[in-house]
Amino acid sequence: MNAQRWHGHVTGVAVVGCTAVALTVTGTTAQAQSPRDLARQTLPAGDGWASYGTGTTGGAAADAEHVHTVTTWAEFKAALAAGGSAPKIIKVKGVIDAVADGCEAFAAPGYDFDAYLTKYAPETWGLDTDLSAEPADSPEGLRRASAVNQDKAIKADIPANTTIVGVGRNAGFKGASLQIKAVDNVIVRNLTFESPVDCFPQWDPTDGSNGNWNSEYDTAVVYGSTHVWLDHNTFTDGSHPDSAAPTYFGMLYQQHDGELDVVRGSNYVTASWNVFTEHDKTILIGNSDSESTAVGDRGKLKVTFHHNLFSNLVERAPRVRFGQVDVYNNHFVADGSYAYSFGIGKESQLVAQHNAFTLPKGISAAKVLKKWSEAPLTADGNHVNGKAVDLIAVHNAEIPAETLQSGAGWTPTLRTKVDPAKAVPGIVGARAGAGKIC
Template identity: 50%
Template sequence: MRKKMPKAPVSVAAAIAISLLASPAQSFASPAPPADPTAQTARQPLERQVLAANDGWASLEAGTTGGSAAMEERIYDVSSRTELLVALASGAEPKIIRVHGDIAANTTPDGLPISCEDYAAGTGFSLSQYLYDFDPARYGTAKAPAGPQESARRLAATRQAATIRWDIPSNTTIVGAGPDSSITGAALRINAARNVIFRNLTVRDAADCFPSWDPTDGATGNWNSEYDLLQIINGSQHVWVDHSHFTDAPNLDTAQPSYFGRPYQVHDGAVDVTNGSDLVTMSYNRFSDHDKLLLIGSTDSTSRGDAGKLRVTIHHNVFENVGQRAPRVRFGQVDVYNNHFITSSTSAVPYGYTLGAGVESHLHAEANAFTLPAGIPLGSLIGYFKGKVITTSGNTVNGKIVDLRAAYNAAAPVEKQLEADDTWAPVLRTQVNAAQAVPALLANATGPVFTAGDAH
């Protein structure tokens, strides 16, 4: 009999407190992998499957097995925020969590919705007053906001963070019980954890109720939001993200107002890998209607422990109507192959670039397909962020092979030219398909498609 989570109310504070009990040492205890992951995956139900051998960086060393070895009493069926928090807080021993239906993050323990106004109640925060106090015409542009309204904004933001920021511990498999399983409004984290499988889930709209204004960010200032749909942070390792869908829809940033001449952006990243995390495979996911997709690497400094880490494989995913960072890389060895990047002429998300070459990045982009409307220059598919090298081979744009690096260099100034990267070559790969075949191959193959309990 599978364990069904209790319906008894659990306070928000208690649930969050329980989630902090596992120490970092506990979270890094990994079970031994099965003798033959490939064979086992082929015959196991969804929640018992493990990452196949040679399937990207997450298959290195002991591989990624998640909670596949969980005992029957550590299989949790959850359909509410309270049930999910209790399951996540149940320690680092192998566990399986199956999500049924949609779980809304901005809710009370009893399931009542929490609005942005509810988080702000009693803090003294007022958006209209905040805009008045920090209007650049009045406050200036030389320093970050400080004062009663900024303090109130921070307090309200802390309340939301305590409600929606959830950590997935080591040795966990979390899967959608069906193709309609989803989590809405949560800022999920794999935080100083190891050996996590995340599959078959739609994750949407981790909207920040209280974006911060920074007049010193860029030439004209920017609004910055706090939450990613999924963060892989603080030295986390061996993570497999598969057959999931990450989106802002229906609450797109383009529907938000502008203040101080800048978009009031309420979303940050989709899946970010930062702060020395390592050995990640992302496969057969769908990313749609989101601006800042995949940030790999924390800062241009080595202070976050990123150097020598951030090894990530991104293969057989669909990116549809996304803006930038697909991915943007610092320091890491990142293998990007057999993905389909689609931008429609009616996209609500403005297109910026796809592949971002940052400081000490080693990005290998091979056999990807780009479907683009007229008006997007070939040279804009690569973005320059102080990188020196990039590998691009066998990629197509609208069905035709294009040398993406050559197209970028033809449009870039001399000081921003990118050389070919001869320092490494990816070897941990499943079958590499010709780029011309990728659109048809992935047409109905990405995002949540499974039912838990079935073998695939």
């Protein structure tokens, strides 16, 4: 699937009031920058949590030596490594495939999926013993070795003070996993990401009553990092939707993880004008309830989501632990696979205001909220199918066993313009996603 099809398939609407942004491709030679050059733009003041304190400027201050245009995965990884943490700009031209040689390129010698299925079938292996003790020369051992090969190949470590920006309307990545780990000041804009496919999911017989397939590789991970701005990107399963995945051992052969995770003490993140579509476990804020993780997460995980389109997702848009998360002016469009949007997790302080929800017939507004732990939230000014709805009240009325408390205990101040909820579907539909920066 090419990037042009991604763009049309994901949004399903014409560009209104926006024009394609053309950037001058000059290799590593910088030319005079116009005010409209995306590569030099920084997060506006007051635009969500990523504007807090020092703000987010990415690589806007890069000199000519640290401006790169890349068209291949190897060029992209080389540009990331060049110059350390000095401000850098990486312009992505076209669609870069991190798995261009196919899954076979990562397979360890001797790995055979049919042999894996034969050995670990529940009728022979059972459902009581996991595969962790399997030796290196076993089908599971060979799967592990293959997974290590893929892990090294498709992950890209993003350094501090970096801007990664797509050139024009048809730039992006397939099968890549961006690792924004233990750094400060990163901008990612105007890119379409087709979710990485785990070539070697692991079968865990002990996961649930029937066993389960577990996969790795989030599209983007913000891990222990600060001041990150993700803007006008499109995240999609693209040519590998879960609906097309096979079933083995009676369970979906799951090859996707999340589209965006913000975890392990990350802080000051703004996600604006993105499209998140065609995915199951979409966004995780905080990855564990454990006390050891909580020590690093309490007081952090401050994230803003505004003017994003969440379309045809199952769950986690987002699921929140610990953080003060501000979700306003987003449009949520559900289909028959919908489970919930907001997951209310341990010690979370979610504020969800002035959002619009488009739910199909037969799906109640009570499903928008999902209670995982006791944590109060603020949810007012939201519309469902064009009408004002108190999301907490309708949830508590229809799901009394999971009563939610109102009042997150804080008031967001880092917002730019707040649009009325009734206008959000039109505004977001016209302007969210890659290739639509006005």
